[in-house]
Amino acid sequence: MKSENVNEGRFTPPDIARAVRGMIVSGELRPGDHLSTIDLAARFCVSRGPVREALRLLESRALVRILPRKGAFVNSLQDDEVGVTMEAREFIFAAMAELAAQRISRSQLADLRRELQQLARLAAAPATTPNEFKLATYAFVSVLYGAARNPRLHQIIRDLSEGVGHAFGHLSMATQEMRQAEYEAYRLLTNAVTDRDPRRAGDLARRMHAAGVARATQLQAAIPQAVIEFKGKRRRSGRSEPRTQPVL
Amino acid sequence: MKSENVNEGRFTPPDIARAVRGMIVSGELRPGDHLSTIDLAARFCVSRGPVREALRLLESRALVRILPRKGAFVNSLQDDEVGVTMEAREFIFAAMAELAAQRISRSQLADLRRELQQLARLAAAPATTPNEFKLATYAFVSVLYGAARNPRLHQIIRDLSEGVGHAFGHLSMATQEMRQAEYEAYRLLTNAVTDRDPRRAGDLARRMHAAGVARATQLQAAIPQAVIEFKGKRRRSGRSEPRTQPVL
DNA sequence: TGTTTGTTTATTGCAGACAGATTTGTACGA
DNA sequence: TCGTACAAATCTGTCTGCAATAAACAAACA
Structure with missing residues (x-):
C-alpha cells in the first residue's frame, strides 16, 4: 500500500x-x-x-x-485601462481569427458552425437575456481560440478578457439590435474562417471587436452610472482605487 | 516624526x-x-x-x-513552445509597430531615428558582437514600444520576449549579413513609422519578425547543438524538463 | 559487477507564533 | 454636534518549527 x-x-x-x-x-x-x-x-x-x-x-x-x-x-480597472485592454484584445482577437482560419480542422469547423447556429437562434429570440447571449459567444470564441492552436495567445486573450469582460461584455449585447449585429459579425467571421481566408478573418475580427467596444462605450456613456454598477450596494467613491501596473 | x-x-x-x-x-x-x-x-x-x-x-x-x-x-521552453511564443510575439510586435506609427511623438521619433543610426553604425562595423547589436535592437524597440502607448501590450511583449529572447535572439544576429538584414528591416520600419503609415508599419514589422525567426531557426538547425547551448557545462539530457502551461 | 533495497539527509510545504502597522471604537473637549 | 486624541483590536508581513516527501547514499544480493 x-x-x-x-x-x-x-x-x-x-x-x-x-x-x-x-x-x-x-x-x-x-x-x-x-x-x-x-x-x-x-x-x-x-x-x-x-x-x-x-x-x-x-x-x-x-x-x-x-x-x-x-x-x-x-x-x-480604471477607464483608461479598459481602453488599452480592449485595444490589446482587439489585436489578439484578430490574430486568433487569422490563425483559426489557417488551422481549423473539419470537426472544429463543424463545432464553430454549431455555435453560430446557437447564436442565430438566440439573436432571433426577443426573450434572450444578455447573459445567455454572452455565454453563447463565449462558446463560439472558445472553439475559435482552440482552432487557432496557439496556447500562448489563448492564455493572453483569456487574461485580457477576464479583466474586463464581465462588466463590459454585457454592454455590447444589451439590446436585441446589438445581439443581431453581433451575430451578423460572427456569421461573416465564420464564413471567412470556412473559406480559410486568414486575411479576411483577421480584418473582420478586428472590425467587429472595435464595433462591439464602440457600442458598449456608447451605451456606457448614455445610461446612468447606476445601471452599470453591479446590483446591490454601490461602491463608496472614496475607496482606495488600486491601479493596475506591472507587478515586476 | x-x-x-x-x-x-x-x-x-x-x-x-x-x-x-x-x-x-x-x-x-x-x-x-x-x-x-x-x-x-x-x-x-x-x-x-x-x-x-x-x-x-x-x-x-x-x-x-x-x-x-x-x-x-x-x-x-520546449521547441514547440518557442514556436508558439515567437508566433504570438509576431502579432504583438506588429501591433506595437502599428500603434507606434499612429501615436509616436516628435521627440520619440527623434529617439527612434537616433537608435536607428546606432544600429546602422553597428551593422556596418564588422567587429560588432551579436550581443552589442542585440542590445541596440532592444534600445530601438523600447522606444517603439513606448511610442505605442499601450502598457498592456508592452508588458505582454516584454513577457514573451523574456521567455525566449536570450537564447534565441542572438541567433538572428549571429553574422554581419544577418545584422545588416536586420538593420535594413528596422530602417524600413522607421520610415513607415515616420510616414505615420500604420498599415505598412504593421505589415513590415510582421514580415521582419518572421524573417528574423526564420533566420534564427535556420541557423539553429544548421549548427551543432553545442554552439547553441550556453557556454559552460551542458545540460544533462536526463534532467526533468518542466513544461510551460497555464498556472491557473 | 550490476541491481535492488533500506537508510540517511536535505528540502519542500504548511501551520502556528510574533512584531509592527493600520483601522476602529471611544472618550473627551470645543 | 463635530472634531480630535487615545487605546484596543484587527490584520498584515514575516519568521520559526514540524511533518512529509524526494533525492542521495550505502549495503546486501544475484
Whole structure:
C-alpha cells in the first residue's frame, strides 16, 4: 500500500487561486473588494501562507492588487485601462481569427458552425437575456481560440478578457439590435474562417471587436452610472482605487 | 516624526521576484536550474515565505515552473513552445509597430531615428558582437514600444520576449549579413513609422519578425547543438524538463 | 559487477507564533 | 454636534518549527 499523499483533498495555492479567480470573474467578488487572508484561509481550511501565494499568483494576472500593509483587493480597472485592454484584445482577437482560419480542422469547423447556429437562434429570440447571449459567444470564441492552436495567445486573450469582460461584455449585447449585429459579425467571421481566408478573418475580427467596444462605450456613456454598477450596494467613491501596473 | 517603516531596506517578495527575474534573463541562472528556497532566502536575508511568494510571481510569468514537492526550476521552453511564443510575439510586435506609427511623438521619433543610426553604425562595423547589436535592437524597440502607448501590450511583449529572447535572439544576429538584414528591416520600419503609415508599419514589422525567426531557426538547425547551448557545462539530457502551461 | 533495497539527509510545504502597522471604537473637549 | 486624541483590536508581513516527501547514499544480493 503506497502511502497516501498528505495533501490529498487539500487546497494548494493554485487551487485557491483558481477558486478566487472564479469568484472574481463570476461577480461574487466585486472590484475593490478586500480579500482578507484570514477569511480565505478559513474558507479553504489552510493557513495564511498558501493564501498569500495564491494572491501573488492573481496579482501577476492583474486580477488582484496587493497594497503593502493594506492587503489584497480585487482589481478594478480604471477607464483608461479598459481602453488599452480592449485595444490589446482587439489585436489578439484578430490574430486568433487569422490563425483559426489557417488551422481549423473539419470537426472544429463543424463545432464553430454549431455555435453560430446557437447564436442565430438566440439573436432571433426577443426573450434572450444578455447573459445567455454572452455565454453563447463565449462558446463560439472558445472553439475559435482552440482552432487557432496557439496556447500562448489563448492564455493572453483569456487574461485580457477576464479583466474586463464581465462588466463590459454585457454592454455590447444589451439590446436585441446589438445581439443581431453581433451575430451578423460572427456569421461573416465564420464564413471567412470556412473559406480559410486568414486575411479576411483577421480584418473582420478586428472590425467587429472595435464595433462591439464602440457600442458598449456608447451605451456606457448614455445610461446612468447606476445601471452599470453591479446590483446591490454601490461602491463608496472614496475607496482606495488600486491601479493596475506591472507587478515586476 | 512619522515612524520608520520596519520594512525599510528589506527585500519584499516583488523585489526578490525582480532580482531573480534579472538573474534568469541575464543568463546567470540557466533553464532547468533549481531555485532553492533556502539559498534564495539566505541570499536576500529573508525567510522562505517571501521567497515562495516571489517564485509564485515568476511562475505565473512563465519564468519558473514549480513542481510539487520538487521545488522551483528556471523554465526551459520546449521547441514547440518557442514556436508558439515567437508566433504570438509576431502579432504583438506588429501591433506595437502599428500603434507606434499612429501615436509616436516628435521627440520619440527623434529617439527612434537616433537608435536607428546606432544600429546602422553597428551593422556596418564588422567587429560588432551579436550581443552589442542585440542590445541596440532592444534600445530601438523600447522606444517603439513606448511610442505605442499601450502598457498592456508592452508588458505582454516584454513577457514573451523574456521567455525566449536570450537564447534565441542572438541567433538572428549571429553574422554581419544577418545584422545588416536586420538593420535594413528596422530602417524600413522607421520610415513607415515616420510616414505615420500604420498599415505598412504593421505589415513590415510582421514580415521582419518572421524573417528574423526564420533566420534564427535556420541557423539553429544548421549548427551543432553545442554552439547553441550556453557556454559552460551542458545540460544533462536526463534532467526533468518542466513544461510551460497555464498556472491557473 | 550490476541491481535492488533500506537508510540517511536535505528540502519542500504548511501551520502556528510574533512584531509592527493600520483601522476602529471611544472618550473627551470645543 | 463635530472634531480630535487615545487605546484596543484587527490584520498584515514575516519568521520559526514540524511533518512529509524526494533525492542521495550505502549495503546486501544475484
